[in-house]
Amino acid sequence: MEVPILRQGQYLIASIQSALTDADLSHLREALIAQVGRSRCRGVIVDVTALDVMDSFAVRTLRDIAHMARLRGAETVIVGIQPDVAFAMVQLGLTLKGVATVLDLEEGLAFLDGRTKERTLEVKPKRPSGRG
Amino acid sequence: MDTKKSVSVSTRTAESSALSESSAGLLRELVAHLRQNRTQLREEWARRITRAELLTAMTEEEIFAEATAVYDNYVEALETGTFEALQAYSRRLSERIIPRGVETDEVVGIVLLLRDVLARSLFTKYQDNVEKLNRILDSYEPAANRIANTVAVGFVEERERIIRQQQEAIRELSTPVLQVRERLLILPIIGVIDPQRARQLTEQLLRAIRANRAKVVVIDVTGVAAMDSGVANHLVQTVEASRLLGATVIVTGLSPEIAQTLVTIGVDLSEMATVGDLQGGIEEAERLLADRAPPAPPMRGELPPETSR
Numbered sequence: 279m280e281v282p283i284l285r286q287g288q289y290l291i292a293s294i295q296s297a298l299t300d301a302d303l304s305h306l307r308e309a310l311i312a313q314v315g316r317s318r319c320r321g322v323i324v325d326v327t328a329l330d331v332m333d334s335f336a337v338r339t340l341r342d343i344a345h346m347a348r349l350r351g352a353e354t355v356i357v358g359i360q361p362d363v364a365f366a367m368v369q370l371g372l373t374l375k376g377v378a379t380v381l382d383l384e385e386g387l388a389f390l391d392g393r394t395k396e397r398t399l400e401v402k403p404k405r406p407s408g409r410g
Numbered sequence: 411m412d413t414k415k416s417v418s419v420s421t422r423t424a425e426s427s428a429l430s431e432s433s434a435g436l437l438r439e440l441v442a443h444l445r446q447n448r449t450q451l452r453e454e455w456a457r458r459i460t461r462a463e464l465l466t467a468m469t470e471e472e473i474f475a476e477a478t479a480v481y482d483n484y485v486e487a488l489e490t491g492t493f494e495a496l497q498a499y500s501r502r503l504s505e506r507i508i509p510r511g512v513e514t515d516e517v518v519g520i521v522l523l524l525r526d527v528l529a530r531s532l533f534t535k536y537q538d539n540v541e542k543l544n545r546i547l548d549s550y551e552p553a554a555n556r557i558a559n560t561v562a563v564g565f566v567e568e569r570e571r572i573i574r575q576q577q578e579a580i581r582e583l584s585t586p587v588l589q590v591r592e593r594l595l596i597l598p599i600i601g602v603i604d605p606q607r608a609r610q611l612t613e614q615l616l617r618a619i620r621a622n623r624a625k626v627v628v629i630d631v632t633g634v635a636a637m638d639s640g641v642a643n644h645l646v647q648t649v650e651a652s653r654l655l656g657a658t659v660i661v662t663g664l665s666p667e668i669a670q671t672l673v674t675i676g677v678d679l680s681e682m683a684t685v686g687d688l689q690g691g692i693e694e695a696e697r698l699l700a701d702r703a704p705p706a707p708p709m710r711g712e713l714p715p716e717t718s719r
Contacts, residue, residue, distance in 0.1 A: 361616030364654040368647040380656030381623055
């Protein structure tokens with residue numbers, strides 16, 4: 279089952295609608311990473327609200343997406359993890375370390391707005407600071 | 411040979427049936443005796459209870475009233491050989507007296523006293539006929555033991571039921587998740603955390619985070635006296651799970667004892683933000699909420715300092 283990838287301003291939104299097979303997940307990863315560069319977007323949101331199970335492969339794929347998108351110049355945020363799923367993940371030791379997670383799509387957009395703003399502000403004053 | 415054996419067997423059956431018949435008769439005689447001397451034996455029993463300083467939480471009239479009811483139920487149980495009525499009565503009695511602080515040994519004590527009082531009266535009555543006394547006691551003792559057993563078990567069961575009920579009530583009362591202001595939740599934990607309660611706490615917290623769209627959660631453990639590695643790890647897991655829902659957790663009020671225990675047993679709390687007390691925790695939370703830009707971005711270092719060289 280294909281996951282639709284929508285474009286919203288500078289961001290890509292992938293909204294997972296139903297349980298995915300490993301192949302679907304891999305496909306999602308490839309499609310997202312390809313699109314990040316093509317559309318020059320600054321952020322990626324993966325919405326997992328509809329998932330009530332998250333296995334280790336899914337978690338690893340989400341983490342890979344975040345890291346790969348970063349290499350292509352975009353921030354990733356995972357939104358909509360259900361409370362039960364969150365606790366089950368933690369118990370299995372799948373904590374998505376180093377990946378931003380927020381409550382829902384709205385929060386995700388706010389988060390990315392904050393991050394991209396921070397980045398543009400950060401870059402300017404830091405560059406000339408000659409050290410050592 | 412065979413015939414002899416069968417004869418002796420049949421004789422024995424006849425004997426035992428005669429015995430059981432007569433023991434039923436003896437029991438009837440016994441019950442009649444207890445009915446006849448009801449007033450006297452009851453008074454004697456109540457006196458002995460007072461003298462032994464049992465049931466001190468109750469007045470003498472109350473003791474006498476209860477003694478009368480127990481006595482009647484006792485005799486009825488002896489007579490009918492069924493214990494349902496006695497069981498029901500002892501349950502109701504327990505319900506009444508447990509809140510007044512009556513202890514298990516007192517209840518067992520009074521039942522054993524009654525047994526003693528009745529046995530003594532039997533001794534007095536049949537002291538001239540030792541053989542009959544023996545037979546009477548043979549039928550009295552098992553029934554009396556069973557009665558004592560029934561009453562004691564009824565009391566203990568009632569007590570356990572009350573304890574279970576109270577545990578349930580405490581569990582429900584003790585896990586409030588409070589919203590202090592927009593997007594800030596407080597979870598004060600008080601009392602002992604067992605694995606079941608820890609689980610329940612986590613579930614409630616995660617649901618509340620979603621329902622209130624919380625950004626920051628302060629978990630205050632000032633009221634927790636002790637923590638083992640299981641609970642500590644559970645706390646860490648709760649922090650992680652909250653982060654997956656986009657909320658930052660601050661833990662406050664870790665007592666010196668708990669701090670020492672946790673470090674000594676080597677629980678990894680490096681992922682957990684901790685602040686000394688609840689006030690400090692709330693102040694920290696307000697700071698996090700004030701700069702709505704992402705708190706502690708998960709991945710830093712787009713511009714490592716080395717590149718400036």
